[in-house]
Amino acid sequence: MNSKSDQGLDQFLFRFLENRGALLERYEGGFEALLPEALSDLLKVPEHIRIGDGADSGLNGQAFAGYGSPFLDRILEIVCGNIPLVSCRLEVDYLKSRGFDRLIGEQFRFYKFTGRIEATGTTNVHYLLLQCHYVAQSDEQKEGLVRLVLNCETGAYIPGMVEILSDPKRDFQLLPKQLGDDLRWENALAHTKVHLEEALRGEIYPFRESMRRRFRRDAANLEEYYHSLKREMEKSLEKPGLSEDLIRDRKEKTALLPEELARKRDDLFQKYSIAVRVVPSAARLIRIPVVKIIYRLSAGKSQKTLSLIYNPVTHSLDPIVCQGCGKNIRDIYFCPHLHVLCSSCHKKCPLGNGE
Ligand SMILES: [Zn+2]
Ligand SMILES: [Zn+2]
Structure with a gap:
């Protein structure tokens, strides 16, 4: 029953799952996959799934049927070749020195914890401006460009920053390759996938x-x-x-007609x-002077210090990132080990006891 294009999807899924540590076994018309727990959580499917045909493979109850589920829509394949990485810096005229309490109150809600600013200071932070070419494949194909900016230290996605940086009046000064650029690039890239989904959502x-x-x-x-x-x-x-x-x-x-209808x-x-493939096509590391805010949170005897970043380009604080899933968060929860978590990761901290 599998058509050629379905086989293409099979292969795409097979490679995707294989690259992420799934145990796979092919059978005629499809394959079975045993997913690592983290991957099955991420994709929101059971750990044991079946892709493709093969209603008789004896996996009743655990079988995953059909491609047209949110499962496939969630999958993004990111292929990174050697793209040129340009390093530059951006000067700003003015760095805010007060009013951070108000910004913190507006942008974040700390569950059960209260906080106060312990110190502020200026420093430089690197941001990654990443341009990607994407191809969304379904019965038809759509392709285009998506651009996003990430904070290289925290991996936070900074919505709206691309548009501001695209202003031709912005004066970027090119820098020779800096020590640590490769690490910054890798750290930001490791956080890219989860944010790309968000950046692509409106686009697609x-x-x-x-x-x-x-x-x-x-x-x-x-x-x-x-x-x-x-x-x-x-x-x-x-x-x-x-x-x-x-x-x-x-x-x-x-x-026999109802059965035939269901199959069709x-x-x-x-x-x-829809399956989406994303290939980065250009990247720029931008060094920007920022204000770092040391923010001390407490709840009873528990104490936690966060370092927040005031971004003079967006005139706001950079988002805080969930240590569990990597998403930007507004409502911030802490597990007993004081990991910074979103509400859904807070239900069961994915980091366990360790760091
Ligand atoms: Zn999370
Ligand atoms: Zn934890």
């Missing part, structure tokens, strides 16, 4: 909606077709003079699901 939204609409339209047509087919077949049984064999044969065929609907599901 119309495409995704169009695929969804077409799926719904085709599925409705398909159902209509099968309903009228069923009506016709039932009606033909009312004709006088049919042999018993013919009647039995037609009844059997009619009984699955095919449509696969046809309109």
Whole structure:
């Protein structure tokens, strides 16, 4: 039943899961995968899944059926070749020195903890401006560019910063390659995937909606077709003079129609699901003077110090990042080991007892 394009998807998924440590076993028409716990959490699927056909592989209850689920939409393949990395610095006219308490109150909510500013000081922070070419594949293909800025120290994604930096009046001074640039690049890149999903969401939204609409339209047509087919077949049984064999044969065929419809609907599901591939095409490390704020939080005997960064380009504090999933967070929770977590990672800290 697998068409050529489905096999392409199979291979794509196979490589994706293989690269992330899944144990895989092929069988005719698909494969089974045993995922590491972290990966199954990330993709929100069971640890034991089945991709492709093979309803008879004996994995009832654990089977993962169909491509058109959010599962595939979540997958991003990031392919990094050797792209030129340019280093530069950006001067700013003015660095704010007061009013950080208000900004902290506006931007963050610390669950159960209260905080106060212990110290502030100016320093330089590197940001990565990353430009990527993306290809979203479904029944049709959409491609384009997506650009985003990350704080190289924390891995936070800074929404809105690309637009401000694109202002031609911004004066970047090129720097020779700096010590530590490679590390900064790697650290930022390690955080890129989770943020790319967010940066791409708006970009791909119309495409995704169009695929969804077409799926719904085709599925409705398909159902209509099968309903009228069923009506016709039932009606033909009312004709006088049919042999018993013919009647039995037609009844059997009619009984098989719902199953056939379900299969065709699955095919449509696969046809309109979306896989996204992202290839970075340009990168720039930008050194910017910032204000670092040492912020001390406490709840009873628990104490935690965070270092926050005031970003003079966006005129706001850089987002705080969840240590569990790497997403930007507004509502900040702490586990008993004082890891900085989002509300969903807080339910079960993914970092366990260690760092
Ligand atoms: Zn999290
Ligand atoms: Zn923890």
